[in-house]
Amino acid sequence: MRIFIAFDGSFEMFDVLADETVEAIKLMIKDYFHIPLPEDKQDRRYLELVYAGAVLKDSWSLTDVGISFCSTLKCFVKEEDKPTLYVFNAVTKETMPIMESMSLLDKKVSDLRTLLTLRCGFPVSVFCLRTPKGLEMYDCNTLRNYQTNIGTTLRLDVWDGWKEFLMGCLLGRKLEVQRYLSNEAPVLKYQKRVALYIAAFYGHIELTEWALKQGVWPNEAVGVHPYRVWCHEALHADVSKCPIHAAAEAGQLLILKAFVHCSVLCLECKNAAGQTPLTIAFKHKHKDCVLYLLGKMWSTVSFLKISLPMRIYIKIKQWVLRAQSHSLHKRWLRGTRVFGTKVGDTVMVDGYTKPKMTSKSWHKAGNKDSQFPANKLSPLREQTTSRKPVYPLATPELNQRRQTRKFPLLADANPISEFQRQQQNQRLATSGKKENLVKNIYLPQVPLPLVSRVGYSHPSFYCTTPGADFLLWSSFSAFSEHDGRTPRENAIYCLAVAR
Structure with missing residues (x-):
């Protein structure tokens, strides 16, 4: 059976069998036109045959499709870009394709983590990467060291007990963020910086205002988890990124305005590469952010009798803050203040301690009480209809003690006569009536002051005689x-x- 193939402006004739498959015809076309089809797993180039506007699959035969004698087929060379890697996010349960060149596999793990911060908005100190077998990947090693090939799916894990907190930050839910804050003071401060960073990246206004009211500065570096502070030599370079850098990368103009209004030092805040927010916004082509930051940088600050350019004003303010921090540091040293990790603090040693970044949920991580517990009424312990106070039930031992407990009799210090004893018994017999009489008549009229229980001493009273x-x-x-x-x-x- 004779058919015609139209390819790249040429029109050629082929004699094929009636039950020939589409895949066999593609091989004939490849050999006839000398089409290079490299065996590349990433940049896949392949032939595509089209008949009557429909794409033919390789397993189909010509007679099944209805191709008759002297039919014309069109042939095209298609290119399909496959992702280099896939990363599964344990927080959002989504798989992110990494569309980079094959040279990424020869780079370090730290470079891949830098790319992921721009995709998911997490600071680099919040998450780690793991191989499909669950092996943690460290920044100093390359992806090839972990036998990572094209199409491999890696896993992004976060700190244990942080999934709900980070999900609240991604969605901008302030109450959910407050609920899952840590009870440890150093971890709490770190979580607030993380919340401001993610809120700046996604443009959550309410969460940004809350974090600023908590005392977090937009030009303050997010840093690392307190468990990893001691290992500063092996830290990622992007731990010095600030929320103002995240807002500039994402092009969040309203967040940038709020940060600059909070502190003009944000205009000259630099990341690890020495880039200011203006440089970052220009790199990511955020035109509105570039115009705003440029106008702020070339503005002036006016005082009562002088006006200063913004750059000079920022340099003066930075100098004053450095002087204040230097003097404060000296005062702390005089008071023998302890810096850094102390005895008893939790630390993580790579490869030795039990990993704490396995994306466990809040409850599975052993957290019971949140920083901001929900307002709930306490349950009623006893439900009674009478107004009498309810006392706990007495045990048999306690009842036995109350029954058998007796006070010893007071021995008379001085012997008395029989006449005096009879008078005493008579007074005891009538003491009840007289006691009630005295209390009913005189006590309401002239009450004595209450017995004071104050700890200070009262002035002494003296008599002349x-x-x-x-x-x-x-x-x-x-x-x-x-x-x-x-x-x-x-x-x-x-x-x-x-x-």
């Missing part, structure tokens, strides 16, 4: 013997009469 206080107390005691009242009740009675 020696032994006057003893005579006064003995007179009250004498009255109590004859009237059946205590000395305190006698005092109440005397005050009532005097009034």
Whole structure:
């Protein structure tokens, strides 16, 4: 069967079998026109046959498609770019294709992590990369050292217990971010810097305002997790990036304005490569951000009797801040302040300690109480209908103790006669009625002051006659013997009469 092939402006005739497959015809076309098709796994070039506007698959035969004698097929050379790598994000559950050249496989892991910060908006100190077998990849090694080939899917893991926190930052949910903050003070400060960085990258206004109110500066470097502060020699260079750099990379004009209004030092804040926000915005072709930052850099700052260019004003302010920090550092040294990691702090040693960046959820990481717990009413312990206080149930041992506990009898210091004992028993018999009488008549009229429990000492009272206080107390005691009242009740009675 004779067919015609149209390729690259030429029109050629081919004699093929009726049941020939499309794949066999492509091989004939390749050999006839000498088309180079390299066996490249990334830049894939292949032939495509089209008949009546439909693309023919390699497994189809000519008769099945309905190609008859003297039919014309069109042939094209197609190129398909495949991603070099795939990265699975454990926070968002998405797979990101990395469309870079094959030279990326010969670079270090740190270069790949720099690319990922521009894709997902995470600071480099928040996540790590792992091979398909779960082996952690360190920045100092190349991708080839971990047997990474074209099309390999790597995994992006974050700190344990941070998935919910980072997801709240990505979505700009302030309450969710507050709920999953850490209870450790150093980690809490680091989380606030991370929240401001991600909010600046995605343009979340509410979360940005909250982080600025928490005392986070836009020109302050995000830094690293407190567990990794001690290993400063092996840190990534991008740990010095600030939220102002993230806003310039993403082209967030409103966030840039808020940061510059917060501190004009953001205009001259440089990253590890020495680039200012204006340079970064120009590199990423954000025209509006470039015009705004350029206008701010060439503006003037006016005072009462002088006006300074913005560059001079920034240099003066930086000099003042360095002088203040230097003097403050001296004061801390005099007070024997401890800097850096202390004894008892948690540290991570690569390859030795148990990994803490496995993307465990908040509850699986062992976190129970959040920084900002939800407002909930405490449950009722006892539900009773009476107004009497509810006491805990007494145990049998406690009841037995209460029943068997008795106070010892007081022994008489001085023996008394039988007549005095009879008078004492008579007074005890009528003491109840007289006690009620005294309390009902005199106590509401002239109440005595309450007993003070204050810890300070009261001024002493002195009498002119020696032994006057003893005579006064003995007179009250004498009255109590004859009237059946205590000395305190006698005092109440005397005050009532005097009034």
